[in-house]
Amino acid sequence: MTSGVSIETLDHTYPGATAPTLRQVTLDVPAGTRTAVLGPSGSGKSTLLSIVAGLTAPTGGDVRLAGRSVLRLPPHRRDLGVVFQRPLLFPHLTVAENIAFGMRMRGTDRVVVRHRVAELLDAVALPGFTDRRSTELSGGQQQRVALARALAARPAVLLLDEPFSALDPQLRGDMRTLLTDLHRREGTTTLFVTHDRDEATDVADHVAVLVDGDLAQHAPPAQLFRRPASLAVARFLGGAANAIAGTAHPGRFDCALGSLRLDTPHRGPGLLLVRPRAIVVADQDGPNVVPATVTAVTDRGTHLDVQAASADVILHLTTGPATPLRPGDEVSLWLPPTQLSVVGR
Amino acid sequence: MNTRRTGLLLILPALAAVVLLFGGGLGYGLAQSLGLAGFTDTGPGLVAYRRVTEGPAFTEGLLLSLWISLVSTVLAVVIGVAAALALRRTSGGRRTATFLAQLGLPVPHLIGAVAVGLLLADSGLLARAAHAAGVTLPALVADPYAVAVIVEYVWKEAPFVLIVVLAALGGPVGEHERVAATLGARPRQVLRHVTLPLLAPSILAVAVLIFSFALGAYEVPALLGRAYPQPLPVLAYQRFTAAELSGRAEGIAVALLIAVIAVGAAVAYTWASRRAAGRVTGALR
Numbered sequence: 001m002t003s004g005v006s007i008e009t010l011d012h013t014y015p016g017a018t019a020p021t022l023r024q025v026t027l028d029v030p031a032g033t034r035t036a037v038l039g040p041s042g043s044g045k046s047t048l049l050s051i052v053a054g055l056t057a058p059t060g061g062d063v064r065l066a067g068r069s070v071l072r073l074p075p076h077r078r079d080l081g082v083v084f085q086r087p088l089l090f091p092h093l094t095v096a097e098n099i100a101f102g103m104r105m106r107g108t109d110r111v112v113v114r115h116r117v118a119e120l121l122d123a124v125a126l127p128g129f130t131d132r133r134s135t136e137l138s139g140g141q142q143q144r145v146a147l148a149r150a151l152a153a154r155p156a157v158l159l160l161d162e163p164f165s166a167l168d169p170q171l172r173g174d175m176r177t178l179l180t181d182l183h184r185r186e187g188t189t190t191l192f193v194t195h196d197r198d199e200a201t202d203v204a205d206h207v208a209v210l211v212d213g214d215l216a217q218h219a220p221p222a223q224l225f226r227r228p229a230s231l232a233v234a235r236f237l238g239g240a241a242n243a244i245a246g247t248a249h250p251g252r253f254d255c256a257l258g259s260l261r262l263d264t265p266h267r268g269p270g271l272l273l274v275r276p277r278a279i280v281v282a283d284q285d286g287p288n289v290v291p292a293t294v295t296a297v298t299d300r301g302t303h304l305d306v307q308a309a310s311a312d313v314i315l316h317l318t319t320g321p322a323t324p325l326r327p328g329d330e331v332s333l334w335l336p337p338t339q340l341s342v343v344g345r
Numbered sequence: 346m347n348t349r350r351t352g353l354l355l356i357l358p359a360l361a362a363v364v365l366l367f368g369g370g371l372g373y374g375l376a377q378s379l380g381l382a383g384f385t386d387t388g389p390g391l392v393a394y395r396r397v398t399e400g401p402a403f404t405e406g407l408l409l410s411l412w413i414s415l416v417s418t419v420l421a422v423v424i425g426v427a428a429a430l431a432l433r434r435t436s437g438g439r440r441t442a443t444f445l446a447q448l449g450l451p452v453p454h455l456i457g458a459v460a461v462g463l464l465l466a467d468s469g470l471l472a473r474a475a476h477a478a479g480v481t482l483p484a485l486v487a488d489p490y491a492v493a494v495i496v497e498y499v500w501k502e503a504p505f506v507l508i509v510v511l512a513a514l515g516g517p518v519g520e521h522e523r524v525a526a527t528l529g530a531r532p533r534q535v536l537r538h539v540t541l542p543l544l545a546p547s548i549l550a551v552a553v554l555i556f557s558f559a560l561g562a563y564e565v566p567a568l569l570g571r572a573y574p575q576p577l578p579v580l581a582y583q584r585f586t587a588a589e590l591s592g593r594a595e596g597i598a599v600a601l602l603i604a605v606i607a608v609g610a611a612v613a614y615t616w617a618s619r620r621a622a623g624r625v626t627g628a629l630r
Binding site: 053054055074075076077078079080081082084086088090091092101102104105106149150153159 | 517520521523524525526527528529530531532534538539542543545
C-alpha cells in the first residue's frame, strides 16, 4: 500500500557545521501524489531525502509515513524504494536478480517474484534483459533497472535523488516520461529531488522549492511560476528579470511605471515581478499599458530579447521573431494583470 | 596495432629483467635438478626428483606445508575481514587499526618468529604464567600441529588482510550496502548478499598471496617447527645444504615442486577471478 509522507518542522545541522542545512522544513506529500523538491546545490534537498530514507538522523523534527513516525526505524524497516543519482546496481547479480532483490529479502514467493520481475522489465522497456549483467548495460538502461528495482517490492514511498542528472539531455526526457508512466501504473507516492526546474515541473504535481535550508514555497508548478512566494524563489525559477520596486495596495501596485492593476495578497512596499515572456507589445492604450522606448534588441533566432526603457525603468521582454523591433522604437507595453506578482523586498 | 607495438616496446626493459632474473634462475635451477648443470654425481634425468619424493619425509612434509598454509590463510582472512568490518564504522578505530597494522607490517618474519617463540615455547612467557596459575599447557612450539608457526603467520598476515579489506570497503561497497538497506535488507542479509560478494575479489587475491607465501617461506617453520616432519621449504634448504653432492639437486627439486604448487594456486585464482570477471570489474569501477 502506498502511503503519504509528512515532514514536520525538520531541522538538521551536520556535526561541525556552523549553519543548519535544514530549517523548520514542513512538507506534506499526500498518498499517491508526486512532489519534486527543487533547489540549487547546497540547498539541503538531498539531506532532506536522506533523512526520509533513514540514512541520516535529523537534529530535530519528525518524519511520518502513513501517519506513523519512522525516525526510530532503520532504513530497511521503512518500506521504501530509493533511486540515487548513480544506478548502483549490484555488480555481482543479473538484471533480474537486481530487480528481485527487495522481494527476495522479504522472502516473497519465487513464482510471484518471477512474475513481478517480468512485469517491471516490460514496464521499463527492457524485456529480455533478465540474465544480463548490470555491467553490460548503458547508463540509461542501468538507471531504468534501478527504477524497477526500487518499485519491485511495491514500497509505500518512492524516493528519487537526482536520478537523471548523470544522463544526457535526450535520455533525460525519455526517463521523465517513463517515470510518469510508471507512476500512473503503480501509483506510488513519490518524492523527487532535483535542481532542474523543467524536470521538477515535468515529473511532479507539486513542487517544493528549497532555498538555503528553508522551504520557500510548495505549490503546483503553474502557481509557482505565476505567483512566486519570494524573490529567492522567483530568482531560482528564472522569473526575476523584471523586479520593480513600489508599494502594493488592494487591487493595485504603485511604482515608477504608474499605478498598475493586479491581484495580490501582498500589502506595503514590495517588488513587482513580471516574466519577459508575459509582457505584450500592445497596439492600443488602456489599463496596465505603459509607453516605452526600445534600447536594445538581440536576435536569438527563435525569439528576440528586447530591452525597453519606461520612466527610468528598464523592462526585459521577449517577443516572437515576427515582431520587428529596432532600438529607438516607441512602443506600448501591456503588463497583463494575471501575470503580475508581488514579493517582499 | 601501432600503439600495441609501442606498448610492447615500452614494457620490454621490465619484461627482460623479469625473464632474465626469474626465468633464468628457474631455468638454471631446473637444469641443476635434472642433473644437467652444476656439481652433480648423477647423470641427466629425474633421479633427484625420485630421491626426494620416494620417502615418507616428502609426503609428510607436503601435508604439513599445505596444513600450515591453508590454516594460516583461513585464519588470517577470517580475522582480518572480521576486524575490518567491525572497525570501519568508527573513524577513530579505523585510524588506530590501520596504524597498528602498519606498525607490524615491516617487522621481518624472523623477528616475529623469535617473538612468538619467546612467548609460546615450553619455557616461554605464556607457559610460565600458566604454570604459576597451576595449569600445564601442551607444547605449542615444535608441536605436531605447528601451532606456533601458524600463530606467527596469522599475527603477521591478518593485519595485511585488514588493510586490504579496509581499502576495498572504501570503494562503492558502502553505497551498495545503503541501497540494499533501503530495499529492505536486514544488516545480516546485507552482509551475506552484498558486502561479502563485493569483497570476494579482494579477499580471494589476498588469500592467494598469503597461501603462496606461507607455502614457500622457510625461516618461521625452521625456527618454530619440529625436526620431523619438515615442511617443504625447510626440507629443501636442508637437502640443499647437505654434505653429499646430490643434495643440491634434490633441494632445488623440492623448491621447484613448491613453485609448481604455488603456480597451481595462482592459476586456480586466475580462473576463479575470470569466472567472476563481470562482478570484479563492476565492483572495482
